Amino acid sequence: MLGRSRLSAGFLAVAAAVALAQHAPPWTEDCRKSTYPPSGPTYRGPVPWYTINLDLPPYKRWQELITDKAPSLKVMLNYLRDAANIFVPSGKLMKIVDEKLPGLLGNFPGPYVEEMKGIADVTGLPFGEIISFNVFYEFFTICTSIIAEDKKGHLVHGRNMDFGIFLGWNMNNNTWTITEELKPLTVNLDFQRNNKTVFKAASFAGYVGMLTGFKPGLFSLTLNERFSTNGGFMGVLEWILGKKDAMWIGFLTRAVLENSTSYEEAKNILIKTKILAPAYFILGGNKSGEGCVITRERKKSLDVYELDLQQDRWYVVETNYDRWKRPLFLDDRRSATKACLNQTTQENISLPTIYDILSTKPVLNKLTVFTTLMDVTKGQFETYLRDCPDPCIGW
DSSP states (O other): OHHHHHHHHHHHHHHHHHHHHTTSTTTSOSOOOSOOSOOSTTEEEEOOEEEEETTSOGGGTTHHHHHHHHHHHHHHHHHHHHHHHHHSTTSHHHHHHHHTHHHHHOOOSTTHHHHHHHHHHHHTOOHHHHHHHHHGGGTOEEEEEEEEEOTTSOEEEEEEEEEOTTSOEETTTTEEHHHHHHGGGEEEEEEEETTEEEEEEEEETTOOSOSEEEETTTEEEEEEEOOOSSOHHHHHHHHHTTOOOSBOHHHHHHHHHHHOOSHHHHHHHHHHSOBSSOEEEEEEOSSTTOEEEEEEOSSSEEEEEEOBGGGTBOEEEESSSOTTSOOOTTOOHHHHHHHHHHHHOGGGOSHHHHHHHHTSTTTSOTTEEEEEEEETTTTEEEEEEEOOOSSOOOO
16 A cells, blocks of 8 residues: 555656746746747658649559658558557457458548558558558647637637647657657648649648648638547447447548538538547638637537627637646646737737747647648748657646
8 A cells, every 4th residue: 555655656656746847947948939931950851742633543642652751651650559458468459450440440441441441452451451540540739729710800720730649659759659750751732623722731641631731812720639538449349249320430530621611511510420439620710710729529429619809709729628727737738839829919919929829838739740721811831840859748
């Protein structure tokens, strides 16, 4: 009992130190200014563009991209394989993934199975591992999303994609292993039909769902994970047991980006569709007041929090916590984001100042893979790889 008490006390002391660090230099900092155009130590580099031709058969759509990125994808999946073998050293877990997962999780909607089969064949990787790469985004995405409206009624949308927590810490360079391995896989995608853009997105090579994207002139959409006891693992279990009346969230957001023709239509679908994992959908439109955070349980919507200039609500912010609850004391990116938005003021909000906010610790942290900036009306879609040099908090 004494040993357990000491262990608990030690954990609480570490947790308290981490919580305090989020509000004290050098782990946090004054709101950054003039960081755009991106440069300096927090900027890893640009993100390449690829065209995905929706007129091609699904099996062939990703061949050019995956041919380029196959070496990086193989490295990523090797890390995931090693992580799985740590938990099940016999290798039986990966054997199940390779041999059983296609049968357990098959029958995905739309073109996604054929697209993943095409990716598996180009890389020479087992189909089950490509499926697992497309599934694990349902569980480990920790992000910050902002929609803001300026004094002229113009909307801007920005997000930090934070990914890789609990999936391996490299003590040699103080980085999350998966976070670093995702950076070479980060791509901008221009989905086209009849040689015309249908939507644009920022994603990871090998993943066929979408977490960040916009339909030029119409709406923008980002997806943040929502933690819940009735979470994604329950949804996947129901799917395996044959209850397939819900959608995978990454596939839903892709379908919305591909098929919806207005902000209101997209919002209605995101509110009403049953999904496998709880989520936050952050949706922006093309006119004043069109911006909201939709808080979802798997089977219903809990809250739709919208821009409201009459209430002086000119921005909405979502990290990974319900807006009516305090963030986890170890992870308060929300307060830092809102403080910088308030300091920026509505008069000065723009894509460059959104980038400043997303570059400020701890909004920028060791999990940040990339930052995306979107202006639906102007058709701007920009993605930048990020770094958070020491001293920098882990999340």
